[in-house]
Amino acid sequence: MFKQRLISGIILVLIAFVTLYYGGFLTFFVVGAISLIGVFELLRVIQMEKSALGVIVYTGSVLYYLLLLLGLEQYVMPLALLVLILLIAVYVFTFPKYEISSIAISYFALFYVTVMLSCIYRIRMLSDGAYMVVLVFLSAWGNDTLAYCTGRLIGKHKMSPILSPKKTVEGAIGGVIGAGLLGCLYGLFAKQFLSVNYNLIVVFGIVCAVGGLISIIGDLGASAIKRNYDIKDYSHLIPGHGGILDRFDSIIFTAPIIYYMLVMVVGLK
């Protein structure tokens, strides 16, 4: 089991590396496909993955990615409202087949998976995007690993006893500081390749620390949804790792926070 997990982990990192290194259409298609699988996994939790609601959310996700590709972001909100109107149309004309909770969770899936994950592609398309996109993974997986190490070493106070009994406050703090330090180290490395008018070590450190903090919410969020429906994994797509939502749970949250920090605070375009 450990060997299987390790091998598929390495393959996963290789796919991510190649995808994000080449950028452009390759990143577009891979991130888009991962989003669609993620939506499928989330809708399967409420057994709506093969319903009309699913078809509307998949179509909405594809159209959303096309708008990003074509640079037509002013149409994102009209598309989001169109998806809402279509979901309600299906809801009322098939009443009482679906509950409003299924409608709301389907709509939620569009944002939680598609819009949030699309930020990986959006970061990659920024200036120096190939370097910036590393921050998403550095803060999410860096935080996770270093929180685990710190927790094992000095962890005492449980953070979320019911949801994730092994996580400690000390571990969380260690993870956030650790992600920040990884960001600083990465800034030191990236400095050799990027010429920017801000201090890469400080900026990357702060970005990764904030990303690390938010990644904890993402990690716990994906677990909480599974708890609500009493399932162990979202799927078995990645041997030893579960599904897309199991493996990308924290990435889903670090991607938008890092994208908007880079665009709104650092001022990247």
Next chain:
Amino acid sequence: MFKQRLISGIILVLIAFVTLYYGGFLTFFVVGAISLIGVFELLRVIQMEKSALGVIVYTGSVLYYLLLLLGLEQYVMPLALLVLILLIAVYVFTFPKYEISSIAISYFALFYVTVMLSCIYRIRMLSDGAYMVVLVFLSAWGNDTLAYCTGRLIGKHKMSPILSPKKTVEGAIGGVIGAGLLGCLYGLFAKQFLSVNYNLIVVFGIVCAVGGLISIIGDLGASAIKRNYDIKDYSHLIPGHGGILDRFDSIIFTAPIIYYMLVMVVGLK
């Protein structure tokens, strides 16, 4: 009961008239307040109106309106994702207090009520907005009234037997055609005051017919949600009419469809 309904109906139309006639801050505050009450009513259905989830959605709604007021629409999507992240943060750190369905419905409320209703204000702020905003009410209430009349006269085939047993297909068709004709008539009237480079009678006719069609979904949608939770009215705010969501159910859907038709098809700014 009928007298009470009539009186508060007249008062409601007067408030709407004055609010939309003066435009600017008055429209902003009234539409904003109606949105907040609407969100409150929807969250009360799932008993979340006084919860932390409610506080996040109310705050998100107020910030959303402030972004519209300040013309900072590029921050709407980051705000929407921030609301999502905060809802999930409350979800995980208070686990198992809330279910994911409550999180999703709270998030849904932000779009279903706040974003959709805000389009009334957005239409009013367009060029000739005072004339354009009438189309929202004309198609919603016009369709409703004329569908009722047509249905009473020639209605045979039930449209939505479980959800709304009195509505007929003939009534729906009559309502859509009727709303379209009202739009044409209104275009004939508006022609005297507006000088535009398109045919107002045709454009207003089509806009109102499409608005009327969508208003049916809005009307049934608000009823379906009530059915799911076995309640009669969303509140008793408007004597004889129920709550904001009971009275604005179809307006919620006509407002965005008419706003985006005016902006994206007619090309208003």
